Amino acid sequence: MNNCCVQSVPPDSSYEALGQPVEDWMARLAAGLNRCIQNTNQTMGDLEREILQQTQGLERKLLAEASQKKADQSPPVCSKCGNQLSRLSQGHERTYQTRFGPVSIRRSRGWCKRCKAWRFPADYALGLEETGSASPSVQEMAALVGSKMPVAEASAVLERLTGVKLPPATLDREARRQGKRAERKRKELDQQLMDSQGSQQLVALGQEPFTLVIEVDSWNIRERDDWGRSQQKRAAGIEPARWHWVYGGTCFRLNQRTQSQSGRSIILSRATVMTRQGVGGLREQLFAECLRQGLGKAAEVLVIADGAMWIWNLVQDRFAHASQRLDFYHASQHLWAVAHALHPEDELAARQWIEPLLKKLKAGRSISVIAELEQVTKRLRAKRRAAAQSELEYFRTHRDRLDYRAAKQRGQPLGSGAIEATCRQYQCRFKRPGQFWTQSGDEALMCLETFWRNGRWQLLFPHASDPSKN
Numbered sequence: 001m002n003n004c005c006v007q008s009v010p011p012d013s014s015y016e017a018l019g020q021p022v023e024d025w026m027a028r029l030a031a032g033l034n035r036c037i038q039n040t041n042q043t044m045g046d047l048e049r050e051i052l053q054q055t056q057g058l059e060r061k062l063l064a065e066a067s068q069k070k071a072d073q074s075p076p077v078c079s080k081c082g083n084q085l086s087r088l089s090q091g092h093e094r095t096y097q098t099r100f101g102p103v104s105i106r107r108s109r110g111w112c113k114r115c116k117a118w119r120f121p122a123d124y125a126l127g128l129e130e131t132g133s134a135s136p137s138v139q140e141m142a143a144l145v146g147s148k149m150p151v152a153e154a155s156a157v158l159e160r161l162t163g164v165k166l167p168p169a170t171l172d173r174e175a176r177r178q179g180k181r182a183e184r185k186r187k188e189l190d191q192q193l194m195d196s197q198g199s200q201q202l203v204a205l206g207q208e209p210f211t212l213v214i215e216v217d218s219w220n221i222r223e224r225d226d227w228g229r230s231q232q233k234r235a236a237g238i239e240p241a242r243w244h245w246v247y248g249g250t251c252f253r254l255n256q257r258t259q260s261q262s263g264r265s266i267i268l269s270r271a272t273v274m275t276r277q278g279v280g281g282l283r284e285q286l287f288a289e290c291l292r293q294g295l296g297k298a299a300e301v302l303v304i305a306d307g308a309m310w311i312w313n314l315v316q317d318r319f320a321h322a323s324q325r326l327d328f329y330h331a332s333q334h335l336w337a338v339a340h341a342l343h344p345e346d347e348l349a350a351r352q353w354i355e356p357l358l359k360k361l362k363a364g365r366s367i368s369v370i371a372e373l374e375q376v377t378k379r380l381r382a383k384r385r386a387a388a389q390s391e392l393e394y395f396r397t398h399r400d401r402l403d404y405r406a407a408k409q410r411g412q413p414l415g416s417g418a419i420e421a422t423c424r425q426y427q428c429r430f431k432r433p434g435q436f437w438t439q440s441g442d443e444a445l446m447c448l449e450t451f452w453r454n455g456r457w458q459l460l461f462p463h464a465s466d467p468s469k470n
């Protein structure tokens with residue numbers, strides 16, 4: 001709740017920065033450009049640089065003046081509760097890092113009796129409240145490059161491309177702050193859907209009945225939450241854990257899956273979830289994502305994943321009516337384990353044994369495959385028998401998830417390749433050699449990456465979208 005849109009003072013339409021100094025700038029710019037044109041070694045790149053350099057001072061001055069005007073007209077009310085502020089004082093100066101360099105703004109400060117806190121209404125009006133000292137554009141830059149690449153590299157790339165200087169530690173702090181904000185936004189959006197208030201979030205659906213495909217997987221990430229306390233922990237009988245599970249899921253309508261010219265499957269539109277907040281976190285986020293993608297209207301829901309039991313428990317819990325399929329590649333790997341138990345030294349014999357079985361599996365004859373496994377298990381002894389027995393149990397457990405014939409007939413994927421590829425892409429950022437994370441840090445940056453992938457970036461940085469196009 002706020003009253004910041006109330007404009008009691010009409011804005012002053014004159015700008016000091018657009019007066020006399022503009023002529024000086026224009027003269028300097030023209031001279032610089034002419035120098036570039038005459039110098040045969042210089043290219044369009046030099047012209048671009050020249051224009052940027054010569055106009056940046058003007059841009060910064062304009063931003064400072066306009067921001068100060070906006071600050072001056074922000075009403076003295078609390079941004080959190082709307083209460084009128086008391087004990088007002090003026091001239092509290094603060095410097096912000098902006099797209100055009102540092103800009104200082106003088107703000108008024110007041111006391112909110114209800115919140116029992118000092119408030120700076122200008123910070124709220126300018127979008128600077130939930131940040132260290134970065135302007136909204138710089139907040140976005142830090143969030144974007146910080147979630148895409150390691151901070152030292154991100155800092156150098158950002159400066160090279162935009163001229164904005166954010167040292168790695170500052171960039172890291174700002175990116176995480178934005179990631180935390182993204183987590184709060186995600187929670188708010190998901191909650192709206194749960195409360196049946198998020199109809200504007202639902203994707204547009206045609207009249208045709210459709211199948212919603214859900215794929216689930218996990219990978220692990222290295223963290224250092226207990227860094228430096230290992231000895232202490234071990235003394236207390238606790239082995240410090242470094243590797244932790246990241247859970248991921250994706251969902252899409254089957255009619256969004258098509259083939260590229262080279263015959264590779266591509267999915268035109270889909271949504272992704274990736275989280276360090278445990279299976280419970282994945283379950284809730286994935287459910288919300290599926291609602292957005294049309295879960296409530298789907299003619300069929302299909303879940304594809306590997307054999308991990310937590311996945312199928314989650315499915316039972318949240319998607320009880322869904323059809324289920326075991327990823328074909330994982331199933332074939334388990335058959336290969338039996339082939340190697342049968343023919344440990346003979347790859348050719350192993351292959352000869354497995355090939356008809358893989359064909360049967362693809363043809364939907366899983367009962368026959370399981371019968372064959374029962375036969376061979378009986379023939380084996382000791383360790384090899386135990387190995388085959390455990391694979392037999394695996395196929396028995398998943399016997400109702402093996403209908404690959406139906407999958408082919410209906411044009412459905414046989415495996416969970418889409419989410420596996422997505423997990424690998426996240427790992428390119430979050431699982432680099434020598435990287436250690438903290439749980440709160442990786443969740444925040446992963447959340448930013450997921451907003452970006454799901455096409456919801458503008459919900460975090462509305463200034464980035466052009467309002468005239470809405």
Ligand SMILES: [Zn+2]
Pocket residue numbers: 078079080081082083112113114115116
């Ligand atoms: Zn208040």
